[in-house]
Amino acid sequence: MTRAVDAALEYAIPRIGITAARLLDPDLVGQAHHPRGPAGRLTAWEMAHRPSNRRRCIWAVSLLDVQPTDQVLEIGYGPGVAIAALARVGAAHVYGVDHSGVMHHHATRRNAAAVRAGRVTLLRASVDEIPPEIGPFDAILAVNALGFWSAPTERLTRLRQQLTPGGCIAIVSQPRCPGATAKTSRNAARDIETLLIQAGLSNTRTQTLLLDPPAVCVIATASPQNRGAEP
Numbered sequence: 001m002t003r004a005v006d007a008a009l010e011y012a013i014p015r016i017g018i019t020a021a022r023l024l025d026p027d028l029v030g031q032a033h034h035p036r037g038p039a040g041r042l043t044a045w046e047m048a049h050r051p052s053n054r055r056r057c058i059w060a061v062s063l064l065d066v067q068p069t070d071q072v073l074e075i076g077y078g079p080g081v082a083i084a085a086l087a088r089v090g091a092a093h094v095y096g097v098d099h100s101g102v103m104h105h106h107a108t109r110r111n112a113a114a115v116r117a118g119r120v121t122l123l124r125a126s127v128d129e130i131p132p133e134i135g136p137f138d139a140i141l142a143v144n145a146l147g148f149w150s151a152p153t154e155r156l157t158r159l160r161q162q163l164t165p166g167g168c169i170a171i172v173s174q175p176r177c178p179g180a181t182a183k184t185s186r187n188a189a190r191d192i193e194t195l196l197i198q199a200g201l202s203n204t205r206t207q208t209l210l211l212d213p214p215a216v217c218v219i220a221t222a223s224p225q226n227r228g229a230e231p
């Protein structure tokens with residue numbers, strides 16, 4: 001029963017959300033990159049309710065093995081589904097950065113109790129301008145977000161410098177381009193792995209969640225001596 005409902009929602013939600021958003025703003029890729037205005041609010045609704053989006057966010061958090069002392073950062077939190085999961089699994093503090101005002105509003109509403117309790121801090125900022133006073137982080141997560149960053153190797157290098165020794169970065173991709181297949185996901189994982197290695201991280205491992213198309217999560221760790229050194 002749940003499966004049938006999920007399948008129906010997976011079919012209907014993007015069709016309703018994307019069709020309505022396209023009527024308001026034909027630039028859907030631009031909306032995924034920087035959701036804004038009424039079309040951005042529809043994009044947020046779609047991201048928050050589409051079952052595969054929710055599943056990949058919750059799955060990604062489950063891979064991080066979050067400990068009660070962990071400081072965790074999510075980049076590109078969107079409507080805040082993974083932020084809520086990180087707070088639920090008991091991270092000491094969850095930080096999020098996203099440059100979209102619409103997403104900041106939605107994620108803050110979704111996580112209102114944890115924000116009020118001082119366990120979650122959501123910033124409206126670009127990945128290029130993470131305030132130096134937050135961190136270091138035990139884990140950094142980005143779900144379907146890295147593809148929008150300019151200069152991803154430089155950004156990942158800077159993020160590595162904001163990890164605790166032995167901390168990890170997890171980058172998730174579920175390709176949403178038309179016609180995406182398992183091969184598209186595998187290629188995405190390979191590209192992410194290359195970027196993480198170029199940024200000075202190591203011990204990469206890839207996990208796959210069997211959605212259609214699959215979501216891949218590449219996790220890499222900083223060396224035990226990590227802190228600010230160039231790769």
Ligand SMILES: C[S@@+](CC[C@H](N)C(=O)[O-])C[C@H]1O[C@@H](n2cnc3c(N)ncnc32)[C@H](O)[C@@H]1O
Pocket residue numbers: 032033034035047048053057075076077078079081097098099100103125126127128142143144145148149150
């Ligand atoms: C496709 S959505 C994914 C949202 C969420 N992670 C999820 O999986 O549901 C991409 C998100 O990344 C954010 N984003 C894109 N480029 C960014 C940047 N350079 N700095 C911060 N956030 C960014 C967008 O505002 C958007 O909320």
